[in-house]
Amino acid sequence: EPEVTQTPSHQVTQMGQEVILRCVPISNHLYFYWYRQILGQKVEFLVSFYNNEISEKSEIFDDQFSVERPDGSNFTLKIRSTKLEDSAMYFCASSDPLSGPVAPQHFGDGTRLSIL
């Protein structure tokens, strides 16, 4: 069964550094998402992306965040100047809008981001 893959599984970065998290969505999916989960808290929506532009974003997704689909297979989340509070698990997801009234979002297994 096709799956969403994320790399790396664990990223350790110094505070203030830029970090790029990478995702390969399921190949025929058209919507892409990033979520984060701070330890012990709920999974929170960050951003959705469709047709090469952001379709929706949350209050969390401020100017330090950006997303990009640099080629036909990858989807990235960049955090420009990391803060300690950015430490979390980041999940990528994708969906096929043609799969029904509620297109199931398929999640990767996440990248654990640790800011030192």
Added chain:
Amino acid sequence: QKEVEQDPGPLSVPEGAIVSLNCTYSNSAFQYFMWYRQYSRKGPELLMYTYSSGNKEDGRFTAQVDKSSKYISLFIRDSQPSDSATYLCAIPQGGLTFGKGTHLIIQP
């Protein structure tokens, strides 16, 4: 006011028991309700979704929505140790808005 609320548990039951997991939601305009399962160190995976009120059954799992009380439930029959996971309810708002999840432990 939080959009979706869940009791985080943990909820521990013996193998074979019927499990009831519950969420409440705040906005009566919500129409679709989803249940995701998340194993440790894994991403959430969709179990099932329901539209509006009523029941939906898929094997050992039944999802139920009571719009009058803004209450959604997931029932697991004949629970197995492999059902041990965190169960998240979600609504399609802002991408997906998740509850905090209920940690379920099925004791062999």
